[in-house]
Amino acid sequence: MQASIRVSADPRVQYLLRIGDTALILGQRLSEWAGHAPVLEEDIALSNMALDLIGQCRAVLTHAGTLEGAGHDEDQLAFLRDERDYRNVTLAELPRGDFAFTIVRNTVMATFFKQLWERLAASSDAELAAIAGKAVKEARYHQQHAADWLVRLAGGTEESRRRVDRALGDLWRYTAELFASDAVDEQAQASGLGPRWGDLHDAWLAEITHIFDAAGLAVPAPVPFVSTGKAGVHSEHMGFILAEMQHLQRAYPGGVW
Amino acid sequence: MQASIRVSADPRVQYLLRIGDTALILGQRLSEWAGHAPVLEEDIALSNMALDLIGQCRAVLTHAGTLEGAGHDEDQLAFLRDERDYRNVTLAELPRGDFAFTIVRNTVMATFFKQLWERLAASSDAELAAIAGKAVKEARYHQQHAADWLVRLAGGTEESRRRVDRALGDLWRYTAELFASDAVDEQAQASGLGPRWGDLHDAWLAEITHIFDAAGLAVPAPVPFVSTGKAGVHSEHMGFILAEMQHLQRAYPGGVW
Numbered sequence A, B: 001m002q003a004s005i006r007v008s009a010d011p012r013v014q015y016l017l018r019i020g021d022t023a024l025i026l027g028q029r030l031s032e033w034a035g036h037a038p039v040l041e042e043d044i045a046l047s048n049m050a051l052d053l054i055g056q057c058r059a060v061l062t063h064a065g066t067l068e069g070a071g072h073d074e075d076q077l078a079f080l081r082d083e084r085d086y087r088n089v090t091l092a093e094l095p096r097g098d099f100a101f102t103i104v105r106n107t108v109m110a111t112f113f114k115q116l117w118e119r120l121a122a123s124s125d126a127e128l129a130a131i132a133g134k135a136v137k138e139a140r141y142h143q144q145h146a147a148d149w150l151v152r153l154a155g156g157t158e159e160s161r162r163r164v165d166r167a168l169g170d171l172w173r174y175t176a177e178l179f180a181s182d183a184v185d186e187q188a189q190a191s192g193l194g195p196r197w198g199d200l201h202d203a204w205l206a207e208i209t210h211i212f213d214a215a216g217l218a219v220p221a222p223v224p225f226v227s228t229g230k231a232g233v234h235s236e237h238m239g240f241i242l243a244e245m246q247h248l249q250r251a252y253p254g255g256v257w
Helices: A011-031 A040-068 A074-079 A099-120 A126-154 A158-174 A183-191 A197-215 A238-251 B011-031 B040-068 B074-079 B099-120 B126-154 B158-174 B183-191 B197-215 B238-251
Strands: none
Touching: A011 A040, A011 A074, A011 A099, A011 A183, A011 A238, A040 A074, A040 A099, A040 A126, A040 B040, A040 B074, A074 A238, A074 B040, A099 A126, A099 A158, A099 A197, A126 A158, A126 A197, A183 A197, B011 B040, B011 B074, B011 B099, B011 B183, B011 B238, B040 B074, B040 B099, B040 B126, B074 B238, B099 B126, B099 B158, B099 B197, B126 B158, B126 B197, B183 B197
């Protein structure tokens, strides 16, 4: 059984882990649709988006490993940390739910990622800027896909509307964490590595409001609750994801079984 | 609960279903690796190949529905048939197994598909020829990927070699079905729709022998057993795949849940 690795507390590394881990775990959730979407076109679309996210994760974690300087590659970073050392936002780890939940979460997350990658494309870190330049195109497509579906579902049948409303009720309270800034953010901002995530809120909300308007949905009021995934304190769902993801890597270190 | 559809016995439609269903079920098996491959690069590679196969399936089933003339779209054809009406070869439906099994199966299947698509690119059916022209490039990549891994695994550790040998022992006897021709093949050959699958055997074996030589593997002797997936008589594994694939479509007809 492979032991866990410990990762540097360097705030640059931590900033990158938040991005890479959020893409990894959201990609994991989207990939659960493979073979389960009832329409082949959506099976392909969701799987493609999962692949985009896993690819983004891979690039960001590879770069985090370089900055860290401890020789960890992207696979060690992706698979060999303890739960408390994963830095993804809690919203990404919530179970995939039904198609409405997936679409509402994708709307929220893709809009966030689009704002983030747009800002990161101007990072003082040339490698991160290059990753962002590619990723922002993917995020734009993810946002468009989710927004189109949101309009269809919210304006569809009574059942589809009911499910959208339920999804929104279930997940909106996890959005505040996206914009909770801390010392890691401050240092990223100061060094030019990337924006304080809190500074993305207003642009994010403007785009969300625009999409929700088109779908005939009211933007829910802010909620005082702030989830804590970025600090490594995850929901009860995280352990199950990691057990599934890590099983092979830990049982056969460096192997391919 | 959505009822099953019945599909035309037109041999052109049946010929296409063998292709589309084999791609569908093999794609399904490959997609099971999403989030389970211990190396991010392979997770992405296998998921991409699954997407290629699902995309090929979609194109072929759409065309089969057109030829059939009963108004069935690709989703109805993919999801709403009874088990006995699926025409995939049995080899495609065997459980995903370990990574060695996946690689050996992919070597066999991608080499077969490459030969098939190359011949179908000259089909008298212009739509099928166009589908094949795109698909053959994907099959070539799948073959290359599998062959590269086969060499690494067969010449790797004792454990990896043992697993390759076991996979070969488990699946070789399912290869004969690929080349068992019947009346559907004869009509396809006569009309110029596509080759008798039996006529692909020698070119397939020559390529397999070449790959196996490079991997230091002996090509197993032919086996008298012929599996019967193409005739709709499937292994015990098929029902589980279909239960998983069809659940949503049947529970919510035409819906997206």
